[in-house]
Amino acid sequence: MRRPVLAAEALAVAALLMAVAGCGSRLPESDFEGRNTAPAPSGAPIRVGIITSATSPVGGSAFTGPRDGAKAYFERLNARGGIDGRKVDVRTCDDGGSGVGNNECVDKLVEEDEVVALVATSSLDYAGASRVSHARVPDVGGQPIGAAYDTYPHLYGIYGSLAPREGKPGWDGKLIGGTEVYRYFKREQGARTAAVVSYNQAASAAYARLVTRGLKAEGYKVVTEQVDFALPNFRAAAADLKEQGADLVFDAMDTHGNAQLCEAMDDVGAKVTAKVTNVQNWTSSVADDYKDAPHCRNALWATGSSRNYEDTDHPAVREFRDAVKGDKALSQWELEGWAAAMWFTDAAKSCRGDQGNRGDRGDVTRACVDAFMHRGTPYSARGLLLPVTYEQRAEPPRTRRTCVSVARWKDSEGWVTQGDMSDNCFKVPQLSYQP
Numbered sequence: 542m543r544r545p546v547l548a549a550e551a552l553a554v555a556a557l558l559m560a561v562a563g564c565g566s567r568l569p570e571s572d573f574e575g576r577n578t579a580p581a582p583s584g585a586p587i588r589v590g591i592i593t594s595a596t597s598p599v600g601g602s603a604f605t606g607p608r609d610g611a612k613a614y615f616e617r618l619n620a621r622g623g624i625d626g627r628k629v630d631v632r633t634c635d636d637g638g639s640g641v642g643n644n645e646c647v648d649k650l651v652e653e654d655e656v657v658a659l660v661a662t663s664s665l666d667y668a669g670a671s672r673v674s675h676a677r678v679p680d681v682g683g684q685p686i687g688a689a690y691d692t693y694p695h696l697y698g699i700y701g702s703l704a705p706r707e708g709k710p711g712w713d714g715k716l717i718g719g720t721e722v723y724r725y726f727k728r729e730q731g732a733r734t735a736a737v738v739s740y741n742q743a744a745s746a747a748y749a750r751l752v753t754r755g756l757k758a759e760g761y762k763v764v765t766e767q768v769d770f771a772l773p774n775f776r777a778a779a780a781d782l783k784e785q786g787a788d789l790v791f792d793a794m795d796t797h798g799n800a801q802l803c804e805a806m807d808d809v810g811a812k813v814t815a816k817v818t819n820v821q822n823w824t825s826s827v828a829d830d831y832k833d834a835p836h837c838r839n840a841l842w843a844t845g846s847s848r849n850y851e852d853t854d855h856p857a858v859r860e861f862r863d864a865v866k867g868d869k870a871l872s873q874w875e876l877e878g879w880a881a882a883m884w885f886t887d888a889a890k891s892c893r894g895d896q897g898n899r900g901d902r903g904d905v906t907r908a909c910v911d912a913f914m915h916r917g918t919p920y921s922a923r924g925l926l927l928p929v930t931y932e933q934r935a936e937p938p939r940t941r942r943t944c945v946s947v948a949r950w951k952d953s954e955g956w957v958t959q960g961d962m963s964d965n966c967f968k969v970p971q972l973s974y975q976p
Contacts, residue, residue: 586630587623587889587905589615589658590650594665597638599795602870603821604663607684607699608633610878611661613864614886624889624905632656640668647672657889658910659683661881663874670696671708679911681888682881684874688976691716697884697914699877700846701929703937710976712937717971718751721943722817722844723759724967729960730814732788734762738778738802739793740770748793751974756791758970773798775805783811790816800830803837813840815949820845823873827950841950842959843873846927849948849958850876857923880922887920888913927962942968 634646647669662683674693690698739749831838919928946962
């Protein structure tokens with residue numbers, strides 16, 4: 542299922558940091574042509590790469606969740622014998638959140654290390670995406686912070702895509718997203734008035750307009766609030782959304798902005814049904830991030846496409862939690878990185894029976910992993926993900942049945958699941974937008 546847009550905070554952060562995260566230089570794509578990497582000898586480690594904006598201008602922990610989840614999965618897999626007796630050799634690369642750094646990571650992992658696949662990519666500026674695709678290296682379960690996973694073949698983001706992926710984003714440069722989140726709060730929580738808060742910055746404002754379109758398509762009364770990026774007056778915005786009687790609050794801001802908005806809402810006594818955030822903020826650090834806004838903090842709701850990491854009654858979640866039990870902080874992105882590593886592992890195991898794309902001994906190759914990824918069968922990572930589909934539709938659908946995972950924060954319990962994600966499903970319109 543495709544989320545309504547890119548992860549909201551990632552989009553806002555990427556836009557706000559365009560000045561420091563440059564596009565980066567590119568090596569000629571011809572450098573990658575005709576390179577048919579030979580499979581590793583039977584019994585040799587299976588080499589995979591993970592590119593992460595670990596030291597990006599956003600901060601050290603903003604993008605590391607997927608990497609940490611994937612590494613935890615592979616560590617446990619190796620402790621249990623690996624894939625048919627072969628260990629997974631994980632090579633990581635920090636691109637620093639820049640296009641230059643991303644291209645350097647692609648060069649190192651794809652060309653020098655000759656990885657079979659990339660796994661759980663989380664890059665602020667995925668400048669090397671076209672080169673990864675040109676080399677026919679499957680990129681498994683990456684976070685769609687940009688439009689790369691709706692643009693290039695051989696790249697498989699964690700949420701899927703219906704786009705042609707022939708070198709242009711989506712359909713003639715436009716992507717689509719559903720209104721299932723807004724439908725959920727309307728149907729399940731009786732919400733009718735929503736506030737959308739953004740910065741007076743181009744990409745933040747553009748995202749806010751998209752949210753506003755989706756809300757209006759679902760029949761909401763929408764209150765828009767815009768604050769100055771340099772000198773934001775969150776108190777005035779909070780007072781107005783209180784005056785307007787907003788049931789819900791959406792935003793196009795970073796975590797710091799969200800925390801300030803929540804503090805202002807507490808200060809003016811603005812009480813809402815839900816302050817809605819996204820999967821990137823679905824973390825165990827909420828108590829610290831929103832420590833000065835106890836009322837707003839306990840009105841935080843998160844939506845996504847994966848099963849709540851707190852759902853330890855589910856066996857796949859329980860296995861994840863057991864593997865990461867020493868971690869001080871948990872996040873939904875970490876669980877999704879774990880699911881991405883599982884996805885690659887299932888693809889690698891399929892090479893045993895892939896007669897068309899394997900070596901003589903059933904070696905794990907880029908081709909056989911890619912064949913598994915684009916076989917057209919939805920993938921759920923043992924129930925951790927809403928079924929992920931990769932198709933190539935010539936035209937975008939006008940409506941689609943989509944589902945949503947929902948949780949709300951409670952200080953006494955953490956993130957509490959609100960209905961099973963497989964049941965929170967709606968047939969909703971698909972709105973186009975420019976990435």
